[in-house]
Amino acid sequence: MLEVENLHVHYGGIHALKGVNITVEKGEIVTIIGANGAGKSTLLNTLSGIVRSSEGRITFDGSPLPTAPHRIVKAGICQVPEGRLVFANLTVEDNLMLGAYLRRDAPSIKRDLERVYDLFPRLKERRKQMAGTLSGGEQQMLAIGRGLMSDPVLMLLDEPSLGLAPILVEAIYEVIEGIRRIGKTLLLVEQNAYKALSTADRAYVLEQGRIVKSGRAVDLIQDQTIQESYLGVKK
Amino acid sequence: MDQLLQQFINGLSIGSVYALMAVGYSLVYSIMNFSNFAHGGIIMLGSYFGFFLLTLFKLPFSAAFLGAALGASVLAVLVERIAYKPLRMRNAPFLYFIISAMGASMFIENFVIATIGPTFRTYPAVFSRSPFQVGPLFVGRLDTMIFVTSAVCLLLLVYFIDHTKMGKAIRATAFNARAAALMGINTDMIVILVFAIGGLLAGIAGVLFGMKYTVYPQMGAITIKSFIAAVFGGLGSIPGAVLGSLVLGVVETLVSGYFSSQFRDLISFSLLIVILVFRPIGLMGKPAEEKA
Numbered sequence: 001m002l003e004v005e006n007l008h009v010h011y012g013g014i015h016a017l018k019g020v021n022i023t024v025e026k027g028e029i030v031t032i033i034g035a036n037g038a039g040k041s042t043l044l045n046t047l048s049g050i051v052r053s054s055e056g057r058i059t060f061d062g063s064p065l066p067t068a069p070h071r072i073v074k075a076g077i078c079q080v081p082e083g084r085l086v087f088a089n090l091t092v093e094d095n096l097m098l099g100a101y102l103r104r105d106a107p108s109i110k111r112d113l114e115r116v117y118d119l120f121p122r123l124k125e126r127r128k129q130m131a132g133t134l135s136g137g138e139q140q141m142l143a144i145g146r147g148l149m150s151d152p153v154l155m156l157l158d159e160p161s162l163g164l165a166p167i168l169v170e171a172i173y174e175v176i177e178g179i180r181r182i183g184k185t186l187l188l189v190e191q192n193a194y195k196a197l198s199t200a201d202r203a204y205v206l207e208q209g210r211i212v213k214s215g216r217a218v219d220l221i222q223d224q225t226i227q228e229s230y231l232g233v234k235k
Numbered sequence: 236m237d238q239l240l241q242q243f244i245n246g247l248s249i250g251s252v253y254a255l256m257a258v259g260y261s262l263v264y265s266i267m268n269f270s271n272f273a274h275g276g277i278i279m280l281g282s283y284f285g286f287f288l289l290t291l292f293k294l295p296f297s298a299a300f301l302g303a304a305l306g307a308s309v310l311a312v313l314v315e316r317i318a319y320k321p322l323r324m325r326n327a328p329f330l331y332f333i334i335s336a337m338g339a340s341m342f343i344e345n346f347v348i349a350t351i352g353p354t355f356r357t358y359p360a361v362f363s364r365s366p367f368q369v370g371p372l373f374v375g376r377l378d379t380m381i382f383v384t385s386a387v388c389l390l391l392l393v394y395f396i397d398h399t400k401m402g403k404a405i406r407a408t409a410f411n412a413r414a415a416a417l418m419g420i421n422t423d424m425i426v427i428l429v430f431a432i433g434g435l436l437a438g439i440a441g442v443l444f445g446m447k448y449t450v451y452p453q454m455g456a457i458t459i460k461s462f463i464a465a466v467f468g469g470l471g472s473i474p475g476a477v478l479g480s481l482v483l484g485v486v487e488t489l490v491s492g493y494f495s496s497q498f499r500d501l502i503s504f505s506l507l508i509v510i511l512v513f514r515p516i517g518l519m520g521k522p523a524e525e526k527a
């Protein structure tokens with residue numbers, strides 16, 4: 001469904017992505033793991049049209065991906081950004097409705113809003129509250145819910161577990177499983193590899209802008225070098 | 236006491252025009268984080284549009300008013316496309332925007348001097364100069380019209396920003412343009428929208444101001460007052476800009492009325508400095524960390 005071929009990204013003199021190739025098939029959860037600064041967010045931001053590539057090709061559903069961010073959302077790709085970036089100056093419900101910004105069909109928007117509230121009852125309780133007053137975990141739920149409101153085909157998640165307590169990480173990953181069950185495809189980026197590898201079908205390892213390893217997640221979780229570098233297993 | 240109340244009403248009237256100008260500054264600032272100093276030029280052009288539509292084209296007042304507002308709106312967007320968009324596309328530093336804004340402002344002013352001429356012009360009397368009486372107070376017809384028009388425009392603006400989908404998209408973009416783009420909001424369109432609204436209100440303010448005083452190429456300089464008001468209320472905050480403007484209008488009128496009009500600007504600028512020293516974010520501004 002998504003094919004990225006030989007993708008290069010430069011920030012001025014910094015060569016952040018150096019020929020990345022990945023594919024994501026419909027219905028999969030694919031994860032990209034990598035240390036801080038490896039280029040994970042750069043990859044997702046390029047897919048979302050926020051960052052321009054200097055070389056390479058991105059194909060989505062058989063045709064070239066549009067370049068403008070709003071066209072990409074329209075095409076069915078949405079990103080839940082690192083650091084959540086909820087609109088703190090708007091209410092929880094306004095945040096969710098902005099997720100549906102490009103949609104016109106009021107009844108189906110309403111149905112999806114109810115679905116998000118079912119998934120996150122906490123958000124329903126606080127729907128009139130300013131998003132800035134939510135806790136970190138609630139903001140992450142709001143960011144995911146807001147992404148779902150665009151009714152995406154492919155959802156890009158940038159470090160959803162960042163800075164959350166273990167119990168909340170569990171909750172977020174249950175939601176991720178739930179999102180797959182409603183038929184969405186997910187590309188999940190994580191520094192915290194263990195949870196990502198145990199949830200995903202396939203995985204890529206990104207190091208300094210290059211994919212250095214790829215395979216089934218169940219295999220990579222057993223891989224010795226990955227265990228040492230990303231899972232904190234000592235030799 | 237009656238005289239104080241009278242001055243107070245005059246102050247509200249002039250303050251409401253400052254508010255129309257100040258919200259234009261605030262809207263642009265909230266999205267782009269710089270003060271659009273070309274805004275004064277747009278107000279002046281709006282004033283000239285209104286003047287010529289009334290005198291040369293002999294349009295009825297309401298049509299001239301609308302024409303001036305739309306003309307100013309189109310020009311405000313044009314300034315953005317020419318002077319700021321290329322900088323936005325290159326993520327240019329903030330200083331470049333300020334310089335570009337000053338350049339645009341000087342261009343507009345000198346263009347008007349060169350083509351229309353430097354003379355002061357007086358709007359034809361659309362409203363009778365004789366005031367009407369409410370109890371012991373004499374209220375000017377023009378002042379009342381100015382206040383009511385400004386208040387209606389401002390209420391419509393607040394409704395638009397707070398309750399419509401577009402308005403919420405503007406607030407989302409102001410909070411974080413990148414996150415807004417990720418939601419499918421075309422942020423370039425939001426910039427156009429914000430300049431169009433700011434220009435519309437600038438055109439209206441220009442006509443109101445021209446009717447109360449006169450029209451001349453340097454009249455854009457009065458926006459320094461609305462800029463003070465916007466800073467006073469908290470740059471980027473619309474209620475702040477309105478509140479700041481009304482306070483400034485009333486303070487100015489009281490100072491001119493009870494001391495002397497020579498002290499008027501001295502007091503306004505002192506007020507600005509005091510605010511910047513003690514409360515840099517203004518009455519209702521957002522703390523820096525919230526702006527991100």
Ligand SMILES: Nc1ncnc2c1ncn2[C@@H]1O[C@H](COP(=O)(O)OP(=O)(O)O)[C@@H](O)[C@H]1O
Nearest residue numbers: 011014016034035036037038039040041042043
């Ligand atoms: N806006 C930017 N300007 C310049 N360099 C950047 C920018 N964003 C990221 N980088 C650099 O690109 C590299 C990859 O960053 P990033 O994609 O954020 O990594 P990750 O998300 O894996 O932590 C890093 O070296 C980082 O410093």
Ligand SMILES: [Mg+2]
Nearest residue numbers: 040041042082
């Ligand atoms: Mg990152």
